[in-house]
Amino acid sequence: MVVLVKPPALDQISLVRSPETGGGGGPAFPGVPAVDFSGPGAALAVVDACERFGFFKVVNHGVPAGVADRLEAEAVAFFARPQAEKDASGPADPLGYGCKRIGRNGDMGWLEYLLLAVDQGSVASPVPSPSLRDAVNEYVGAVRGVAASVLEAVAEGLGVAPRDALSRMVAGAASDRVLRVNHYPPCPLLQRLLDSCAVTGFGEHTDPQLVSVLRSNGTAGLQLALRDGRWVPVPPDRDAFFVIVGDSLEVLTNGRLKSVRHRVVANSLKPRVSMIYFAGPAPAQRIAPLPELLGRGEQGLYRDFTWGDYKKAAYRSRLGDNRLDPFRI
Numbered sequence: 001m002v003v004l005v006k007p008p009a010l011d012q013i014s015l016v017r018s019p020e021t022g023g024g025g026g027p028a029f030p031g032v033p034a035v036d037f038s039g040p041g042a043a044l045a046v047v048d049a050c051e052r053f054g055f056f057k058v059v060n061h062g063v064p065a066g067v068a069d070r071l072e073a074e075a076v077a078f079f080a081r082p083q084a085e086k087d088a089s090g091p092a093d094p095l096g097y098g099c100k101r102i103g104r105n106g107d108m109g110w111l112e113y114l115l116l117a118v119d120q121g122s123v124a125s126p127v128p129s130p131s132l133r134d135a136v137n138e139y140v141g142a143v144r145g146v147a148a149s150v151l152e153a154v155a156e157g158l159g160v161a162p163r164d165a166l167s168r169m170v171a172g173a174a175s176d177r178v179l180r181v182n183h184y185p186p187c188p189l190l191q192r193l194l195d196s197c198a199v200t201g202f203g204e205h206t207d208p209q210l211v212s213v214l215r216s217n218g219t220a221g222l223q224l225a226l227r228d229g230r231w232v233p234v235p236p237d238r239d240a241f242f243v244i245v246g247d248s249l250e251v252l253t254n255g256r257l258k259s260v261r262h263r264v265v266a267n268s269l270k271p272r273v274s275m276i277y278f279a280g281p282a283p284a285q286r287i288a289p290l291p292e293l294l295g296r297g298e299q300g301l302y303r304d305f306t307w308g309d310y311k312k313a314a315y316r317s318r319l320g321d322n323r324l325d326p327f328r329i
């Protein structure tokens with residue numbers, strides 16, 4: 001008999017079978033779709049990837065590599081500071097520095113992070129150092145353009161007019177944008193057991209916003225749930241931005257694009273650093289299917305709500321909950 005005893009530092013963090021194959025197997029995962037934003041055809045490729053996986057990566061996005069590299073270096077320097085100094089920027093509630101605790105309802109992961117509010121072009125939260133603030137500002141200045149291009153491509157690919165019908169929802173002065181910088185330290189305490197168990201870095205969930213734009217260093221750990229429930233690893237790519245369809249975009253498209261469950265498992269040897277820009281709308285924004293996407297006589301699948309309503313409910317939920325279920329008709 002194998003008895004699993006977790007070291008104290010891990011005793012509130014769950015283990016996952018990784019990757020788990022779900023029941024029955026399914027068609028081979030062809031890999032994460034890469035959409036080239038420098039050429040023609042991006043809009044249709046974006047919609048195809050969002051319909052099939054709720055996930056893709058943007059290549060040739062035009063953001064100079066130095067912008068993300070600089071934020072990554074500043075983040076590494078911040079997370080290397082003494083714990084007491086980092087704690088002075090926390091606890092995250094929901095913004096600020098957080099360690100292991102995710103949200104307010106008991107979720108735990110093997111990570112530390114900074115959650116920062118972003119206004120139209122720069123960070124709106126206090127940032128622990130001027131050099132980190134400059135790097136964050138430079139980064140959000142660039143990544144918000146990627147989020148806008150993605151949402152324009154979605155609108156174009158779905159035949160929604162005007163082209164900025166979605167992107168303008170996350171570009172207004174009152175829009176709710178957040179930048180999250182995650183650091184997953186190596187987790188040597190628990191080496192992979194039986195070759196199939198891993199420590200939860202960030203538990204499985206969907207993102208509540210329209211889209212999330214993620215960039216990570218070269219350390220693996222991100223996993224994606226396919227539509228048939230199988231989990232697949234996402235190979236890291238420092239040069240790309242990964243795009244995650246969120247719950248709000250699912251509703252706006254009446255379920256044609258679906259939000260995707262994803263999670264991160266800790267690496268036993270290398271640190272993972274990721275930065276994720278969550279593009280959310282203004283609290284008063286109605287989140288309802290776009291009329292162009294409802295066929296004649298077709299009903300919306302969700303009851304009427306605003307982003308403010310949804311966010312309030314989200315912050316009362318556990319990470320892994322299906323937050324859209326209570327809003328389905």
Ligand SMILES: C=C1C[C@]23C[C@@]1(O)CC[C@H]2[C@@]12CC[C@H](O)[C@@](C)(C(=O)O1)[C@H]2[C@@H]3C(=O)O
Nearest residue numbers: 094102103107207208314315316317318319
């Ligand atoms: C457990 C939670 C953390 C979270 C708020 C929530 O109550 C449920 C949604 C979580 C999530 C997931 C995506 C993003 O990382 C995040 C910032 C968000 O908008 O929703 C987190 C929230 C958080 O960490 O505060």
Ligand SMILES: O=C(O)CCC(=O)C(=O)O
Nearest residue numbers: 180182202222264274276
């Ligand atoms: O750190 C990552 O790679 C993903 C984290 C994530 O999904 C999130 O912060 O919502």
Ligand SMILES: [Fe+2]
Nearest residue numbers: 205206207262
């Ligand atoms: Fe996420």
